[in-house]
Amino acid sequence: MELRDIEIFLTLAEELHFGRTADRLLVSRARVSQAIKVQERRIGAPLFERTSRNVALTPIGAQLRDDLADGYRRINEGLERAAAAAKGLTGVLSLGIMDAMLHEIHAVTDLFRERHPECRLQIREAQISDPFGPLRAGTVDVQLVWLPVEEPDLTVGPVVVTEPMVLAVSARHHLAQRETVSLEDLVEGPVLQSAESIPAYWEEAINPRVTPSGKPIPRGPAVATVHETLANIAAGLGMAPVPAHAPKYFQRADIAFVPIHDMALLRWGLVWRNSGASPLVRAFAQAARDAVKA
Secondary structure, three states: OOHHHHHHHHHHHHHOOHHHHHHHHOOOHHHHHHHHHHHHHHHOOOOEEEOOOOEEEOHHHHHHHHHHHHHHHHHHHHHHHHHHHHHOOOEEEEEEEOOOHHHHOHHHHHHHHHHOOOEEEEEEEOOOOOOOHHHHHOOOOEEEEEOOOOOOOEEEEEEEEEEOEEEEEEOOOHHHHOOOEOHHHHHHOOEEEEOOOOOHHHHHOOOOOEOOOOOEOOEEEEEOOHHHHHHHHHOOOOEEEEEOOHHHHHOOOOEEEEEEOOOOOEEEEEEEEHHHOOHHHHHHHHHHHHHHHO
16 A cells, blocks of 8 residues: 555545545545545455445444554654754744743644754743734744734744633623623623734734624723733723633632633634745644644
């Protein structure tokens, strides 16, 4: 069984769709179909059940997937390490990250360090008040930020974390007693706003200006850091939608974190300069993709 045929089989076993498999591997659907038929003839049994609407693994196909997956991963990792050595994947990779989010991507950083022990990973704290400045200045090579990012000079890589949003509110506020809140409740505000240097579309992802019904959400003081945000909330000067990981790292008696049941999930992804897609950056992005799949 050729390595490419193993890749086709495992990808189809994941996608369960011939078209998506072909698109993902940049081959024709006929090539995918041919590779599967060859292996089915070789094994002497169907690997997939096919109908006009569905593709599903047979028990033999599922067994083959389980038997091949780990070995295929190890082969690829060995090839990647060899290629890294040939390309000289050494040096320092600087990762910009917002405070507690580092704890949310340990699987990514651990996998990268395992694959590239000759590289040194350097962590730099990113500030909400200047989300893309360090990238553009070259202070960091790659950064984890919430999405969307619509900057023409920046490349958006894989999504690493997806999480709900919660409302951070003074423990003395009546909303603190609720089990959940709605975006409509934000009209009670004021809602803290971010520094003016943040792109409006980027803040809108976590801090909408109107409710779903069109009511304006009153704005409170502008804040530049996480700690300024928490201080203003604790003082009762405003409230703020924040990512659901916040209570794990910023729990305090004077602030309540209440789930927002109708707010879209927040996606965190890797971003780097268009001109800065170095082998190290690409290797880190690949580690992120693989860690998320694991």
